[in-house]
Amino acid sequence: MTSDPKLPLTTEPPPVVEISASCSESPASQRALRSGDSVPGKARARAHLWLRRLGVLSFVFLCATLGVMLMIIPWRPEWSSNSLLFQYPAIRELVTSGFVRGVVTGLGLLNVWMGFWEAIQYRED
Numbered sequence: 001m002t003s004d005p006k007l008p009l010t011t012e013p014p015p016v017v018e019i020s021a022s023c024s025e026s027p028a029s030q031r032a033l034r035s036g037d038s039v040p041g042k043a044r045a046r047a048h049l050w051l052r053r054l055g056v057l058s059f060v061f062l063c064a065t066l067g068v069m070l071m072i073i074p075w076r077p078e079w080s081s082n083s084l085l086f087q088y089p090a091i092r093e094l095v096t097s098g099f100v101r102g103v104v105t106g107l108g109l110l111n112v113w114m115g116f117w118e119a120i121q122y123r124e125d
Contacts, residue, residue, distance in 0.1 A: 049124065056122050063115025070108025074101035 073079055079101070085092035094100060 052124075056118060060115045060119045063111050063118070067108040067111030067113075067115065070111060071105050072108075074104045 080092070080096040082092075082095075085095060
């Protein structure tokens with residue numbers, strides 16, 4: 001026996017939805033049940049979509065904020081006049097060097113780019 005590659009693998013009948021004749025249900029929910037839609041499933045999908053949107057928005061906001069802070073703070077006086085670094089002059093000299101400041105600024109740029117790249121690449125199903 002050979003099978004036709006154009007036919008689907010399984011041919012299952014659509015699910016049967018039973019409609020109860022209860023008077024406590026609203027007409028809208030009865031219409032939804034008749035049409036085969038599940039109201040709780042749609043609400044759950046909508047909630048999942050909004051949670052995903054909020055997650056992406058908060059990730060973009062966090063990345064942008066952290067990135068801007070990493071770009072600005074190494075060039076502020078508080079970076080080199082840190083009371084924690086007064087006890088360790090070798091570490092203070094290293095931290096105040098232009099190389100370390102540039103690396104931290106580059107990490108900030110990378111963080112901003114990563115957040116906005118995530119916002120640009122976001123697609124809804």
